Amino acid sequence: MRSYRKELWFEVPGRRGFINITPQVEASLAESGIREGLLLVNAMHITASVFINDDEGGLHHDYDAWLEGLAPHAPTDRYRHNRTGEDNADAHLKRQVMGREVVVAVTDGALDFGPWEQIFYGEFDGRRRKRVLVKILGE
Numbered sequence: 667m668r669s670y671r672k673e674l675w676f677e678v679p680g681r682r683g684f685i686n687i688t689p690q691v692e693a694s695l696a697e698s699g700i701r702e703g704l705l706l707v708n709a710m711h712i713t714a715s716v717f718i719n720d721d722e723g724g725l726h727h728d729y730d731a732w733l734e735g736l737a738p739h740a741p742t743d744r745y746r747h748n749r750t751g752e753d754n755a756d757a758h759l760k761r762q763v764m765g766r767e768v769v770v771a772v773t774d775g776a777l778d779f780g781p782w783e784q785i786f787y788g789e790f791d792g793r794r795r796k797r798v799l800v801k802i803l804g805e
Contacts, residue, residue: 670698670802673710678792681739681757684726685787687716687798692777694800701775703804707785708767711796713757715764715788718779733760733790757790764788772804 672694676685691707709716719725737759742748745755768785771778777785787798 667703667803667805668698668700670694670700670800672697672800674787674798674800675795676787676789676798677795678789681790681792682730682733682760683789683792684729685789686721686784687787688721688777688784691785691800695772695775695777695802698802700772700802700804703772703802705770705772705777706767706799706801706803707770708799708801709761709787709796710799713754713761713789713791714796714798715761715766715790716768716798717764717786717788718768718770718783719786720782721784721786729764729788733763736760736763754791760790761788764790772802 674687674690691705695705707716737756739756742753747755747758
């Protein structure tokens with residue numbers, strides 16, 4: 667069995683955003699030369715997420731509104747975590763809901779997706795560089 671590791675870096679200019687990272691993940695898979703196995707994509711920051719869903723703008727708007735309703739950013743003094751000098755407690759909660767990582771089967775050198783599936787990076791406390799790990803195991 668072989669292993670391949672790559673870091674992808676993103677910087678979202680606003681506090682929140684969603685980026686389709688499927689092309690970068692597919693490029694990583696091609697670089698790896700692995701044809702059969704498993705691919706892990708993991709947000710390496712506790713205020714960011716990786717998830718799989720449809721690449722549809724209305725859905726992304728709905729996610730943002732839904733998450734903001736679950737864990738509003740303001741008022742920031744509602745969160746005990748923010749008493750440490752941070753203002754990102756809501757981002758930690760949003761990440762918990764959206765998830766840390768995804769695993770995708772690799773079949774015949776391609777991501778073995780269902781219809782409409784794409785991989786997304788979700789940012790909930792942006793304005794700085796953050797990384798995503800791509801780890802591929804297989805043959």
